[in-house]
Amino acid sequence: MNNSMISAMVSMNSIQQRLDLIADNIANVETVGYKSKDSSFEDVLNQVQHHHKDFNLTGRATPPGYSMGYGMRLASIVQNMEQGPHKETGIPLDLAIEGNAMFAVQGNGGGIAYTREGGFHVSPDPGNLGFVQLVNNQGYKVLDQNDNPINLPANGKVAVDTAGRVWVESAAGRRIAAVLKLPELQRPEGLVQMDGNLYTLGAGLTEAEVFDTAPAAPGEAPKSEVKSGFLEQSNVQYADEMTKMMEVQRAYQLAARALSSSDTMMNLANTMRG
Structure with missing residues (x-):
């Protein structure tokens, strides 16, 4: 539960940074000579968690392990220097x-x-x-x-x-x-x-x-x-930026829901009595 909570929290912070970039682009859609910005992300502390040896059965097609990360972070901001109209x-x-x-x-x-x-x-x-x-x-x-x-x-x-x-x-x-x-x-x-x-x-x-x-x-x-x-003129494509904003908002809502679910599960675990 702690892992899912940390992953959701870190992802929400990164998604907010991407929303800020998109908002900056939209605000400058009429700014002369403005160049739009985009962002790239990377995993935070991504690692492979190994299964117990009992999972290593004869005929298994996939490796005995699973990837576990702690969300994503903003890796870089890229300038789109394409010429505007x-x-x-x-x-x-x-x-x-x-x-x-x-x-x-x-x-x-x-x-x-x-x-x-x-x-x-x-x-x-x-x-x-x-x-x-x-x-x-x-x-x-x-x-x-x-x-x-x-x-x-x-x-x-x-x-x-x-x-x-x-x-x-x-x-x-x-x-x-x-x-x-x-x-x-x-x-x-x-x-x-x-x-x-x-x-x-x-x-x-x-x-x-x-x-x-x-x-x-x-x-x-x-x-x-x-x-x-x-x-x-600005090289910002308004329709593209609005589409990105909706996609990012959906991702933010999903991460917020995961954070809320993790918090609920933790509260339930804390109130359980033996």
Whole structure:
């Protein structure tokens, strides 16, 4: 009875964690650039319990033992980095990526963070009058291919082409002011999700271990393209998440019933008199 109670309790805790992940996905079904999360589980202290030797009869087809575990636990959280659908906005600084690349921004503390959310705009540069900075919706500075913030003339007209080149048109003519940093994601498991729909490198990892930062060879088509006037939507499939939620709720109810049954059996055993 103790084993069944422990197994049910541990399983309920793990199922609750999965419910939290599903709820997080559903809450961000309309979040631009959001990537859904999934989870994997593993047995807790699974072992083989051997039968008494009397069960080892001649002609037995199955091994004399049975598997006994203590529930399951959350083993890992997996990011689904599949591309979401693109929605046209008509705003030149709304950018979406066709491919596996990510935008780079200057996160808290000056470190580099990565995102697929391309809702950018310009903000005045307080330390450089006459210039503006390209920032995202959280106010983080967008970085160029040299990991520097992108500064633009305040009186210029800004456009971004498919290669990520930032063009500025002013009275002095039309020129390339910067090139967006667009590293190609190779190892999604090397990223850690942060607040604000941002990702950072996992502990001990370098950018070269997670991203392919080599530019396309001369004459070779770019690995990813930037689409101006579009935003990438969340890749969460609402119907799939609701189906998962119902399945997990049923599993939670079953584990709760097993816990209740174990508690009832224990109470009966405690009240038995010889």
